[in-house]
Amino acid sequence: MKRKRSLAELRGATSLYAAMMAIIVGLLFGLIILLFSNSKEAFPAFFTILAGGFTDGSKGVGQVLYNAIPIIMTGLSVGFAFKTGLFNIGASGQFTFGAFAAIYIGAKWTFLPPQIHWLIALLGAMVAGAIWGMGPGLLKAFANVNEVIASIMMNYIGMYLVNMMIVKTVYDKIKNQTKPIAKSAIIPKGGLDKLFGANNLNIGIFIAILMVIIIYIILQKTTFGYELKACGQNKNASRYAGINEKRNIVLSMTIAGALSGIGGGLLYLSGSGKYLQVLDVLAAEGFNGISVALLGMSHPIGILFAGLFIAHITVGGFNIQLYSFVPEVIDIIIAAIIYCGAFALLFKSILSKKASKPVEESKTSDEMKKEDN
Amino acid sequence: MDIVYFLAQQTMFFAIPLLIVALGGMFSERSGVINIALEGIMVMGAFISIFFINIFQDTMSGQSLLLLAILVAGTAGGIFSLLHAYASIKLKADQTISGTALNLFAPAFAIFVARMIQGVQQVQFNDTFLIKKVPLLGDIPFVGPLLFQNSYITTYIGFGIALLSWVIVSHTRFGLRLRACGEHPQAADSVGINVYKIRYAGVIISGVLAGIGGLVFVVPTSTNFNATVAGYGFLAVAVLIFGQWRTNRIFFAAFFFGIMKTFASAYSGVPFLKELPISNEVYKMIPYIATLIVLAFSSKNSQAPRAEGIPYDKGSR
Structure with missing residues (x-):
């Protein structure tokens, strides 16, 4: 039971990592676009985006x-x-x-x-x-x-x-x-x-x-x-x-x-x-x-x-x-994030292949029984 | 009679872009890649090429400028579609992911770039492309006014693309390989066809045609481009499915929809229809309702490419 659960948890965790990776890459892409169009104001604007509602x-x-x-x-x-x-x-x-x-x-x-x-x-x-x-x-x-x-x-x-x-x-x-x-x-x-x-x-x-x-x-x-x-x-x-x-x-x-x-x-x-x-x-x-x-x-x-x-x-x-920026930058960033989701799948499959091995090996059957109870 | 001519000329403005873009979608989907990004690619093609017209219209005008713009639109669409091809073929991602990303990206990019460069998001252009009358052909009774007056060169290009698509898909080696990759890529691979290459080709062709379709949609209907093609990319997907992924059926589907759409927007020009106590909105709904009804009776045997939407993995069975 436990092995299954931990695998599921792992899959959830890698999904989360993958999503985070996509978000980071997407945001960086947005930063590049900002730098490209107006390098002086790019960083303050970028931090304004990150701060979002907290501003x-x-x-x-x-x-x-x-x-x-x-x-x-x-x-x-x-x-x-x-x-x-x-x-x-x-x-x-x-x-x-x-x-x-x-x-x-x-x-x-x-x-x-x-x-x-x-x-x-x-x-x-x-x-x-x-x-x-x-x-x-x-x-x-x-x-x-x-x-x-x-x-x-x-x-x-x-x-x-x-x-x-x-x-x-x-x-x-x-x-x-x-x-x-x-x-x-x-x-x-x-x-x-x-x-x-x-x-x-x-x-x-x-x-x-x-x-x-x-x-x-x-x-x-x-x-x-x-x-x-x-x-x-x-x-x-x-x-x-x-x-x-x-x-x-x-x-x-x-x-x-x-x-x-x-x-x-x-x-x-x-x-x-x-x-x-x-x-x-x-x-x-x-x-x-x-x-x-x-x-x-x-x-x-x-x-x-x-x-x-x-x-x-x-x-x-x-x-x-x-x-001096238009709000459409956000759509560009979101598009980039979603697109990176495609890479994320690749990333995820590599990660779960690597990570799943030690988990399976480290659990002996005794431990599993114990945890089931 | 003038009304008939007028309606025929109007129909072209709706039907031709749908035809071109849906045919583009056909190349992609027959190779096995769903292309929901047509809308975004249309926007991108239209944006780049209208911007091109906007810059060069002081030095050039008329058909040569339009033809160059078509080249630009096709190139832009083809390059943009590479993003979709890479994600869905190489990365084997869910094909709606990159499609949605492209659809979201294109209008935002168009608005962003237009406002950064010229301050406003609308890109203006002068319409110097209308052909009042095609020499010789325009004088033929009935057919002349129907097809060869008040037209754009894009109309004939659209017909040309349809003919060419039919020849390519049904009568060439490439077409056969394209279809094989969409139906049974493993079988295609087993006889030495490079499935990835063929799929790349399919998606790029769809990008080229969708880019051209974006320009073809904007030129006759407006004198500025406002970062939208009014959902025509999605309608083209609908026409593609309506046309059962076959060139000749897509042709009829595009014109069926175009004629319906023309009636919906031009009914007030027809005295008899104008008198009827029917709301404007009802007419606008007719093309969509009619399509649904036709589909409900004709979809029992869907002929979608069998491997459509499934990333090809050499290792899988």
């Missing part, structure tokens, strides 16, 4: 947490689908659909008791996102439509449909965006705004963390999660083992959609002056989710930290505008 003290940290909420959710959505062998490139549409449902319920269903209004709006977002994710899942399971193409189509359909529904229901004509939601639909702050001095932060961050834990439990501790992962790794073998592959594809995409939908709800129910614009542009949060999932190596806990990290340096990127 503005607790308020900055609050901002980081607030920014992390939606991308943790879309990252979780993409990562969960990855684990089950599906590429959910449709997080963008699911996110937007969820956001609209939340805003609609938040603005229109004022007959609800104020204590639960925001919760219902958030549940609405979850259901809307789930429906939008279920579409490609059904198409994949029953008509063999590639989920990538179906998700891309659903992104655009969702965007146009939401634009249409906004104009018909909760439209602010002058600003070309959604109307503000009712006060009771705003997610409670839970004192976090005072604690951090950041007006935007609310208990949404706890909801996001709760979702991370739930997804972790589903994937690691339940038969259902095991079946999903088995389908992802070898669908023929899992079908042979009696796993209902079609059902799992649909459920997996539905859950992924629900997670993105919650992300949309959490962002637009925060009451921080965020409104859904009527524009023909896909929500960036969905595509950022792919980055977060890859950086977090599709592991729920990894995704949580990847989301926090990206939010952290994004705030840093906002701050480097004080110098």
Whole structure:
């Protein structure tokens, strides 16, 4: 038992090392870009990026947490689908659909008791996102439509449909965006705004963390999660083992959609002056989710930290505008980090080959028995 | 009749870039490498070549400048795609990793460089490339106005690329090897084909075509480049899958989508459609919904390259 566990732990540790290596190389690449464009201000700007939210003290940290909420959710959505062998490139549409449902319920269903209004709006977002994710899942399971193409189509359909529904229901004509939601639909702050001095932060961050834990439990501790992962790794073998592959594809995409939908709800129910614009542009949060999932190596806990990290340096990127730099430097750095993830795999395999030997040898069977008890 | 001509000319602006980029994707995927980076490569190709036009438009203009810009775009795309090739062939990494990285990198790079050099992120250019009427061919009744008036040279290049792709993939030794590497690389290797080399070639061709596609998309539709190709790279991936990885089907898929898209954006020019009480957004949704419906009925037998997305490892069975 112990040997297995220690190997798993080792694999986790090497993943962490690999991710750290990727981050360091990515950051150095960013530094080179900065040096190349303006060598005088490069170092102060670089340290501003590293400091991220900490530059503005607790308020900055609050901002980081607030920014992390939606991308943790879309990252979780993409990562969960990855684990089950599906590429959910449709997080963008699911996110937007969820956001609209939340805003609609938040603005229109004022007959609800104020204590639960925001919760219902958030549940609405979850259901809307789930429906939008279920579409490609059904198409994949029953008509063999590639989920990538179906998700891309659903992104655009969702965007146009939401634009249409906004104009018909909760439209602010002058600003070309959604109307503000009712006060009771705003997610409670839970004192976090005072604690951090950041007006935007609310208990949404706890909801996001709760979702991370739930997804972790589903994937690691339940038969259902095991079946999903088995389908992802070898669908023929899992079908042979009696796993209902079609059902799992649909459920997996539905859950992924629900997670993105919650992300949309959490962002637009925060009451921080965020409104859904009527524009023909896909929500960036969905595509950022792919980055977060890859950086977090599709592991729920990894995704949580990847989301926090990206939010952290994004705030840093906002701050480097004080110098002569544009915030897009951050995207370049994130791209470099993700790209280094490819090298990391190589690094990881070398490391685990080297490290696994002494561990196996050092454990005698007696020791193992002891530790099992 | 004028409406028909107008719609046909508009269709080219949507369909040709999709066609070129999707064909590029085909070369990569038929060799066994998924290329989700098409969007980023398009942005990179468009950015470098539009910048090239921006610099040289004072000394040159017209078709020669555009042709040179196409060369630049192809070169830029090809070089940029090497990053994807290296990670997914040499490092055997998950092919979505480098694809996503490239997609993220290209627009950020375009904005960063443009703002560092010229202060604003939009790169302006003068459109001196429109061909009012092709000599001789433009005078043919019906076909002339349909295909050879108010067009760009890129349209004919697009058709040329389609024809060439078909010949290369289906009728040359290289094409056969390309397909073998995408279907069963071990078998290809066993008869002495260098799988890595062929896959590199596939990805680089896809990069060249995607880079050209980026320029071809921007030139007719705008007079400045704003670090985006409006999701056309992802749509090209969709067209590629829709076209079942086959040249002729990709051709029809690109035009199916292009025609749908043209109706969606030009319906207000058609009096009968304009009268209908249907929201603008519904028309915009039609191309995507139509594609989904067609796919739902036509995907039962997917013909994806069998080894697609699997890094080739000489040692594995």
